[in-house]
Amino acid sequence: MKKYHPFLVTLHWLLVPLLMLSLVMGGTVLDHIPNDSPEKVGALKGHMIMGFVIVGLMLLRFVTRLFTKKPPHADIGNSLLNNLGIMAHYVLYLLVFAMAGSGIAMSIQAGLPDIVFGGSGAVVPESLESLTPRIAHGIISKVLFLTIILHVLAALYHQFIRKDGLLGRMWFGRR
Numbered sequence: 001m002k003k004y005h006p007f008l009v010t011l012h013w014l015l016v017p018l019l020m021l022s023l024v025m026g027g028t029v030l031d032h033i034p035n036d037s038p039e040k041v042g043a044l045k046g047h048m049i050m051g052f053v054i055v056g057l058m059l060l061r062f063v064t065r066l067f068t069k070k071p072p073h074a075d076i077g078n079s080l081l082n083n084l085g086i087m088a089h090y091v092l093y094l095l096v097f098a099m100a101g102s103g104i105a106m107s108i109q110a111g112l113p114d115i116v117f118g119g120s121g122a123v124v125p126e127s128l129e130s131l132t133p134r135i136a137h138g139i140i141s142k143v144l145f146l147t148i149i150l151h152v153l154a155a156l157y158h159q160f161i162r163k164d165g166l167l168g169r170m171w172f173g174r175r
Contacts, residue, residue, distance in 0.1 A: 003168070003175045005068040011061040012170055015054065019096070022050045023145055026137075035124040044124065045116045048107065055100040062093055071169050074158060088151060095144040102140055105133035 003009070025047050033040045073086055107113060109131050114120040128134045158166035 002071050003173060004070060004170055005064065005175070006172055007064055008061060008068060009170055009172055011057055011064065015057055015061070018050060018054050018057070019144075019148065022047065022054060023141055025050070027141060027145075035126055035128075040124050041116055044112060048103070048112070048116060051100055051103050054096065058093060058096050069175075074164070074166055076158075076162065085154065088147065088154070092144075092147055092151065095140060095147060099137065099140045099144055102133045102137040106131055106137055109133060 004012075025043070030040075030043055030047060033043055073082060075082055076085075106128060107116075110125050110128050111120075111122065112124070115122050115124060155167055155170075158164050
């Protein structure tokens with residue numbers, strides 16, 4: 001077997017734009033909308049919904065990954081790098097789940113569920129920056145983004161430097 005299960009492939013390529021959009025939305029757009037602006041609630045709603053969708057898809061992907069056959073791990077002839085490659089995938093899952101957990105904790109601490117989804121009419125608190133989950137959310141987002149960049153660079157290294165066709169494993173076709 002040379003390819004991942006088509007459902008894993010679908011989830012992978014569906015999660016790519018969702019993760020990128022959510023990271024960009026959280027790191028740039030939300031930061032530039034004042035908390036007392038009515039636009040903030042709508043932007044938060046989109047960001048929070050997208051976060052829940054991402055976590056749901058990641059859980060589904062993780063469970064699917066556990067119960068489907070996978071191609072052998074990529075081998076580049078160096079056991080340390082091989083193990084780092086294996087570990088990097090689990091780190092991606094861990095970071096996404098930690099990102100969601102910190103986002104949920106921050107939103108609960110700030111009362112956002114009632115403001116964003118409950119129609120309470122209250123405004124978003126003046127500042128969320130001092131909340132511990134907000135600090136964690138910001139740090140995790142940067143680590144997640146860096147890990148994704150390293151993941152992409154590793155895939156491109158395999159594809160174009162090693163020319164081992166690694167990217168083809170995460171695409172559709174005969175397994």
